[in-house]
Amino acid sequence: MGKYRFETEEHELFRSTIRKFLENEIEPYYEEWERNRIIPREIWKKFGEMGFLCPHVEEQYGGLGLDFSYSTIILEELERIGTSLIGIGLHSDIVVPYIESYGTSNQKSKWLPGCVSGNFITAIAMTEPGAGSDLANLKTTAIPNRDHYVVNGQKTFITNGIHADLVLVAVKTDPDAKHGGISLLMIEEGMEGFSRGKKLDKVGLHAQDTAELYFEDCKVPKENLIGVEGEGFKYLMEKLQQERLVVAIGAQVAAEDMLEMTLDYVKSREAFGRSISSFQNTKFKLAEIATQVELGHSFIESLIEDHINGKDIVTRVSMAKYWLTETAKNISSECMQLHGGYGYMEDYKIARRYRDIPVAAIYAGTNEIMKTIIAKNMGI
Incomplete structure (x- = not known):
C-alpha cells in the first residue's frame, strides 16, 4: 500500500x-x-x-x-x-x-x-425485502403512541445483524409522505417486538454476520428518536458520503492486495520451464492492474483529504465507489486467472477475494445508483 x-x-x-x-x-x-x-x-x-x-x-x-x-x-x-x-x-x-x-x-x-x-455493537437498517435503494418507499412504520412509537416492518441484508445491540432503523413516521416521512430510530436489543432471523448465508463475507430483522408492534421510547422527526432522509443523505468513501477505500486496498499476492505468485511459479512472470500476457495484465491501482490510490487520497477538510465530495465519491469497486471486481477475475487452477482453491487468498469483492458494487447504494447521482450532478 x-x-x-x-x-x-x-x-x-x-x-x-x-x-x-x-x-x-x-x-x-x-x-x-x-x-x-x-x-x-x-x-x-x-x-x-x-x-x-x-x-x-x-x-x-x-x-x-x-x-x-x-x-x-x-x-x-x-x-x-x-x-x-x-x-x-x-x-x-x-x-x-x-x-x-x-x-x-x-x-x-x-x-x-x-x-x-x-x-x-451497532447496525444500520435501511434495506427491506421490497425496497433497497428506493428509500422513499420504505414500508417499515413507526406510529406515535403517547410516549413511544409502535414499529412494524422487516429489514434485510443487515450487516452486524446478529451481534447488534443498537440498530439505527429508517422508518416511516408519516406513512403517507415520501422522503419527508422518514425518521431514524435507535432500536435496542431486548425491546419488546424486536427479533432477528438466522444469519444469512452469503456467497462471500462468510464471517460477517448479516441478518433479517423483524419488528412486530415493537415499542420504542420517543427518546430513541435520532434528531428531528421527518428529517431522516436528510440525515441519511448527509452521511452517505462517508459510507461510500469507506466502501471505496476497501475496494482500493483489496485491489492493492491482489496485485501484491499475484506478483508474488507469478514470480515463484513456473510453466514450460520458465517463470510465469516472463510471459508477455502476464506482464501486460499486471502492468494494466498496476496502472489501475496507482490511479485508484491517487483518486482515493484526494477524496480522503477533501473529506477531512469538510468539502462536498458527493459526486466524486460516487465516482470512486462505482469505479473502484468495478475495478476491484475485474482485478479479482484477472488475478484468479493468473493463479491458474490454484486460484480456485480456498487455500489461496485470491479465491476469497474473488467471492468477497462483488457485493461492494451492490451495498452502500448500487453502482447503478452511483451513476444516477453522477449524471444528476452533471445536469443530465
Missing part, C-alpha cells in the same frame, strides 16, 4: 500498532471464523481496549478525538486481513457518526462510551 501525503509519524506509529494487533489477534483466527460463519463477539472488546473503535468520538465519551485520517488507517488494515471485518468499519464510521451528529447529549452519554469500548 502506498503512503498517503497526509500521513505523519503519528499516523505511521498508529498503523504499525494496529497492524501488529491484527497480525497477533485476528489474522491467525480469521479462516476459522470464515468456516464458523461468525466473528466472536469478544473480539469487539479487544478492538475497544486498543482504541480502534470509533477513534473520532470525543474524549468525554471515551474516544480519542481523532480525525478521519486515523479511521482510514484502521479501515485499510482491516481490509488487508479480509473483507469480513467490514462490520467494524460500519460500526465506527457509518453508524456511530449519526449519534455524534444528531444525537442528544443524553443519547451520546448513554450509547457512545459502549460503542467505543465494544460493549455495544
